[in-house]
Amino acid sequence: MGSLDGRVVLITGAGRGIGREEALFFAAEGAKVVVNDPGVAIDGSGGDAGVAAKVVEEITAGGGQAVASTDSVADWDGARRMVETALDSFGDLHVVVNNATIERNMGLTDLSEQDFDDVLAVKLKGTFAVTRWAARHWRERFQAGVRADRAVVNTSSGSGLLNPLPAQVSYAAGNAGVAALTTVAALELGRYGVRVNCVSPSMARTRLTVTVPGMSQEPPAAGYDPLDPAASAPVAAYLASSACPLTGQMLSIRGGTVAVNRGWSLGDHLHKDGLWSVAELAEQVKELPMDDPYDKLAQALTGALGTVGRARLQEMINALLDQGGEPAPASA
Ligand SMILES: NC(=O)c1ccc[n+]([C@@H]2O[C@H](COP(=O)([O-])OP(=O)(O)OC[C@H]3O[C@@H](n4cnc5c(N)ncnc54)[C@H](O)[C@@H]3O)[C@@H](O)[C@H]2O)c1
Structure with missing residues (x-):
């Protein structure tokens, strides 16, 4: 059956x-x-x-x-x-x-x-x-x-x-x-x-x-x-x-x-009893722990492709963008 x-x-x-x-x-x-x-x-x-x-x-x-x-x-x-x-x-x-x-x-x-x-x-x-x-x-x-x-x-x-x-x-x-x-x-x-x-x-x-x-x-x-x-x-x-x-x-x-998957789960947060000013945010947001998107992607790809360093990752990104006609930035 x-x-x-x-x-x-x-x-x-x-x-x-x-x-x-x-x-x-x-x-x-x-x-x-x-x-x-x-x-x-x-x-x-x-x-x-x-x-x-x-x-x-x-x-x-x-x-x-x-x-x-x-x-x-x-x-x-x-x-x-x-x-x-x-x-x-x-x-x-x-x-x-x-x-x-x-x-x-x-x-x-x-x-x-x-x-x-x-x-x-x-x-x-x-x-x-x-x-x-x-x-x-x-x-x-x-x-x-x-x-x-x-x-x-x-x-x-x-x-x-x-x-x-x-x-x-x-x-x-x-x-x-x-x-x-x-x-x-x-x-x-x-x-x-x-x-x-x-x-x-x-x-x-x-x-x-x-x-x-x-x-x-x-x-x-x-x-x-x-x-x-x-x-x-x-x-x-x-x-x-x-x-x-x-x-x-x-x-x-x-x-x-x-x-x-547990959705887009929340990380650490800031709180204020009132509205923030942009200057306050600019000061405090940078203190919050955040994932570096390059490191996260490299980590995710490592399971499937072996070790992918930052430089290799940048090459892969450039290759993808170049396929679509966007020239690689001179510094990359
Ligand atoms: N291959 C992967 O590693 C991978 C990773 C993440 C997600 N997915 C998801 O898995 C699913 C299948 O992907 P796959 O890798 O087998 O792709 P595939 O291209 O081999 O198969 C997709 C099929 O969808 C058909 N299709 C395209 N437009 C259609 C339409 N308008 N109506 C009905 N059918 C249509 C295509 O003819 C094709 O046969 C997709 O939803 C994709 O986003 C795949």
């Missing part, structure tokens, strides 16, 4: 990378899967209906049940249609896994309005749009007296939650937004029996990360693979299973490590 027997699941961006692994894993656990993916390039251009179809073929060849959807999560009516595809094909919808993303990585000074909007349209608005149409259905079923465990599993990133990365202003903002949306949706939808959680993968070997310096392109010949793109699938499946009690949680995943 699978942990997801009888569950109908819609997974966005399920044609490649982490979403594909989730679709295969969920189907193997007994779920009926809507494999959504328009098959676009990393930047969102183009499209290939064969990408979703291939994952459906893999699932059905293995004896599982799946249908393809090639709509974009950024399309309001498309988001509604993918929910309807689940209802028409399998009679209900229990779980939405919001996983789709695109990226337009470049320095803030080079990023156009269109680039910013397009990334947010997939990552943040797409998460809202699909969740919203599913939640409409779930509210309707609940109001009709049907009681069932429903779940949303969103997908954020360390680049947004813990270490927003240079050259990713739109992507990082979208991921931070997804975390906030998760909390709000968990609080709002609990009354309809809907749990809302979030996974935050890190350094999984997909097309998004192949250009990260130090990322190995191939899995090890044998043994543990800390960059395995399949690492998120069991965590997402746990969050999707009807036995899971969690809601409003964010779980970070790197290989076999699963860590609870």
